[in-house]
Amino acid sequence: xxxxxxxxxxxxxxxxxxxxxxxxxxxxxxxxxxxxxxxxxxxxxxxxxxxxxxxxxxxxxxxxxxxxxxxxxxxxxxxxxxxxxxxxxxxxxxxxxxxxxxxxxxxxxxxxxxxxxxxxxxxxxxxxxxxxxxxxxxxxxxxxxxxxxxxxxxxxxxxxxxxxxxxxxxxxxxxxxxxxxxxxx
Numbered sequence: 001x002x003x004x005x006x007x008x009x010x011x012x013x014x015x016x017x018x019x020x021x022x023x024x025x026x027x028x029x030x031x032x033x034x035x036x037x038x039x040x041x042x043x044x045x046x047x048x049x050x051x052x053x054x055x056x057x058x059x060x061x062x063x064x065x066x067x068x069x070x071x072x073x074x075x076x077x078x079x080x081x082x083x084x085x086x087x088x089x090x091x092x093x094x095x096x097x098x099x100x101x102x103x104x105x106x107x108x109x110x111x112x113x114x115x116x117x118x119x120x121x122x123x124x125x126x127x128x129x130x131x132x133x134x135x136x137x138x139x140x141x142x143x144x145x146x147x148x149x150x151x152x153x154x155x156x157x158x159x160x161x162x163x164x165x166x167x168x169x170x171x172x173x174x175x176x177x178x179x180x181x182x183x184x185x
Contacts, residue, residue, distance in 0.1 A: 013046055015041070015066075016051055017048050017049065020068065021070075023073050034050055040125040069124055095131035142164055143162060
């Protein structure tokens with residue numbers, strides 16, 4: 001157990017993220033989103049491996065250590081501020097599916113006069129955080145806070161968009177556990 005804990009703490013762990021784009025995200029926007037997620041997760045030593053799912057490219061069921069991010073247009077109902085959601089089993093501390101609402105991301109990016117690709121990446125990283133942390137709760141500060149204000153987006157302070165050391169350690173440990181369980185199958 002001690003060696004497993006050490007491995008989860010010191011190594012960079014790969015994370016396969018299947019992306020289903022049902023909203024038609026422009027390729028440049030999606031590329032900037034991936035760069036943003038990569039930077040965010042690299043800071044906590046998680047290496048995203050992107051898998052675009054079109055047609056039957058992802059017909060095989062996801063492994064236990066893979067995540068699914070689907071990008072859709074939101075229904076008219078609901079808050080414009082809700083950029084995404086994650087389906088999390090809070091008792092099992094795990095989730096697999098996150099949904100990002102592209103039209104809401106674009107709306108907020110326009111309101112804040114900021115790059116929609118970067119904001120899309122932050123929303124994806126936030127929802128991946130929920131899936132790996134296994135909680136629907138939010139932090140008081142940083143990327144995992146509940147509300148993102150236009151002033152914060154315009155100011156663009158790095159601390160506003162980081163995962164804490166504790167969040168990073170928890171995410172790595174849970175990813176390590178998921179990977180070990182998937183390998184044991």
